Amino acid sequence: MVQMCLVCLGVDNDVIQQNVLQLPNPEKINNHLPPPDEETADDGDQSSQGYSDKNVRLTPSKPQAPVGEEKDLGDLCKYFVDIGGLRLLYNLAKSSSHSQLNEVSLYMLVVLAESKVYCQQILSTAEFFGDICTILSDEESSVNLKRMCISMILVLVSNNKTGQNLARESKCIDTLLLLFSKISNVVLVSGSTNPEYQLWSSVCSALGACATNPQNEENQKLCSSAFPQAIEWLHDSLQHEIVRPICCMIGPIVANSRFAQDYFASIGGLEILADILSHLVNGLQERSLDFRLAMVVMETLDMCIIENSESIRHLENHSIISSLMSLLSCGNLEAEDKLSIVLTIGRLTEDCEANQYELLKSHGLSLMDQILEESQDDKLQKAARFVLQNCRHISKIAMMFVIWQWW
Template structure:
């Protein structure tokens, strides 16, 4: 009886979900002159699709997915475009079949246009990046299209230009909105190069290393260091050519200098110790396949710094393991010029 009741309840929930989506789609179609109603309907669709993996599939079957995609392109109201993109991103993120349906050159070209258009506000650009993230995540076809349509070129331009001041006053509303866009761009570039690993996109993203180095040199805030370290670590992971290029533009030197500063601050602040581990992982990604590159680290006494960091009792076992792993790669090809404490 309990099993039967459970089955009936599940069927009722599914039927209710389908009814709601049908009504919401009708609302979208017949409220073309009411952007506020359309936005409200789109936000509700987003919520339903987030809560139920099958909702996105049904919404696609009744033509809702394509209608929302066209609405994002054709609506004259920015709030409707933003809400439509917000819905598309969520559906692509939650359901692989919907992701495949949306993963077309046409949509990438539309998103590229939104991102490159000076009339697009910051939130519209952020929602566009959110859709790209959903299309590219765990999707080699999406990674190819993001490159072939020129979308990754626009993303790289945003990476360079969205944030213009190293002071990064996040209490300023406009600066904070720009930072949110920049952070989203970083996350999206990360999935463009990784999971699955994409060599061509990694090669493309090499051009951003010098800009990343400048930010690491001029801004020691965790809001900058964490996303940039993720971007660097994934862009050069398992790619010898990219690792060599990163070192050639001074990347390993910059990371070493940041690590030295954070380790020095770690005695006073736990946050600095944990951030130092983040940088350590990035350094390790750079030398893991090429331990000989570790000789660059000797002039910064990195082995000694890592050993000191390892003794920090505030770090958990996972963080200490990352430090030990980096130490292993640092000392694998050690010679007379190495900075070893013994």
């Protein structure tokens, strides 16, 4: 089975013969297959969530099997593990002198770990993470091999606290942080076609995955050491290929972490993100707005201020409300995007009179009223009411001022 998979993936047959151990012959394999009527427990699919950028993930998309074949595929996968297939791939991934075979073996391990939770659990060992760290640290490892190792880390830490802890204890996170910081500016500006840029982008995704889903406070503190370099790059460039991966890394690291939020704010991170958002929004009249990038920046800002009034005060003098109102005024907004913007406005205006006043000047209260009248979305209506509730005091003051002027 392994030989066939390797051939299908393009590995040279001579390389396979030199490196792959002999598996049981087909007759013995067939004798051990479960009978057709025997029920076998299905280990559900292992999903990868959070801020991982799908464009930089190397993990392959899984083919959708017909419903009647799902059990057979699950049995086959379990049998492959039982006869030592997982161990064989593991040995090939770390010991072969052929880089191509290392890459393909890791690729197959990624597929198995992403498809079945029990494969992920089997591979979540200190030994395996240590081997991945060794490959990543080796200057002679190819870029593709390193990217495959990062893809392996992404799969092993997703929805897996044990994997996250092992990534830290094995120094994998330290190695990822080093790879993140040592990328050259020439590579960063070269764009997404450069393999080294793709490696860096994958590193951003892996750092974010190590920090959240589930939340891992120790990893969040460790990954926060990437903030100074990230802020320097954000300060120097508004390039899409730089801003998006960095934001996709920052978001999970600061999520629900007061330590990471405060550290990011203390070194000027909030101001940088606010300025980037303002620049994107101000380009509405000058050029086509990259709306998706603006939403990514806004959502990252939102993660930085949740339940953190001190961080909100950092943004009082950066016209953040005006930027969000411009976003909210874009035509043909999807309901999900509109809800995300209104919720962020709600968090910024809660217990912050400066932001409430800016919302009033930006005609935001009338827009919230319009949402209540026109929207059929219960969540969006609830978010608009939250904003209006935050601003009820300043609304009364504004009304009294209007009446006084009239008199």
